[in-house]
Amino acid sequence: MGFLSVLSMAHKLIKERVQPGDTVVDATCGNGVDAQFLAELVGSRGTLYAFDIQEQALTRTAERLNASLPVQAVEHASQAEGPAPSRANSMKEYPLPKLHLVLDSHEVMANHIAVNSQGQIAAIMFNLGYLPGADPSIITLTEPTLIALQSAIMLLRKGGILTIVLYPGHSGGDAETIAVEQWAANLPQQIGQAVVYKRIQRSDAPFLVAIEKL
Numbered sequence: 001m002g003f004l005s006v007l008s009m010a011h012k013l014i015k016e017r018v019q020p021g022d023t024v025v026d027a028t029c030g031n032g033v034d035a036q037f038l039a040e041l042v043g044s045r046g047t048l049y050a051f052d053i054q055e056q057a058l059t060r061t062a063e064r065l066n067a068s069l070p071v072q073a074v075e076h077a078s079q080a081e082g083p084a085p086s087r088a089n090s091m092k093e094y095p096l097p098k099l100h101l102v103l104d105s106h107e108v109m110a111n112h113i114a115v116n117s118q119g120q121i122a123a124i125m126f127n128l129g130y131l132p133g134a135d136p137s138i139i140t141l142t143e144p145t146l147i148a149l150q151s152a153i154m155l156l157r158k159g160g161i162l163t164i165v166l167y168p169g170h171s172g173g174d175a176e177t178i179a180v181e182q183w184a185a186n187l188p189q190q191i192g193q194a195v196v197y198k199r200i201q202r203s204d205a206p207f208l209v210a211i212e213k214l
């Protein structure tokens, strides 16, 4: 059967802490897989901020959110038991949250987030590295990532969660991985509780750092 993948574990930890109507952030939206997951969790009453430095990432995320959420709603609805009216209702359960797709580095995310949401964010996801299917030389970089993580911790509400998926196996990923792990290990315990989910037999395998704000 095997353990959950790193990304599935990140989603599980977030799902346990996020409610419909919450405000959430995808700090590296890429192809929009995590953004879609977050959008479904917070629903139409929620707010999603998604950041990337590549325009094509924002385009892919927008396409995924606009196209696949309604389709998925239909799939959910068609699986639902019961008479047609209840299926029609279930189709209304997955409309989009309020979206802010931001073409900017996550290190300045606080500049883009509404003042009344600062300190109120339920979950912030980082999936580091490069955009699959695009230029692999455009990767997240250690210094901006550390600045962004520090900002993310400040933006979270108490009980909110920060997840970081790290890729020590790719070029440029090693130094960033070490720096982020050190940053998390040195985070004062009164600010947050940090854990690692990792396949310890493979040093090049991606792994997850998750922090719950206290």
Ligand code: SAM
Pocket (backbone or CB within 6 Å): 027, 028, 029, 030, 031, 032, 033, 034, 035, 051, 052, 053, 054, 057, 104, 105, 106, 107, 127, 128, 129, 130, 131, 132, 138, 139, 140, 141, 144
């Ligand atoms: N979460 C994405 C998904 O679900 O498809 C995958 C993210 S991909 C592994 C990493 C992304 O980080 C790339 O799209 C890349 O352009 C983006 N990125 C790199 N540096 C960034 C920065 N400073 N701020 C925001 N995004 C950045």
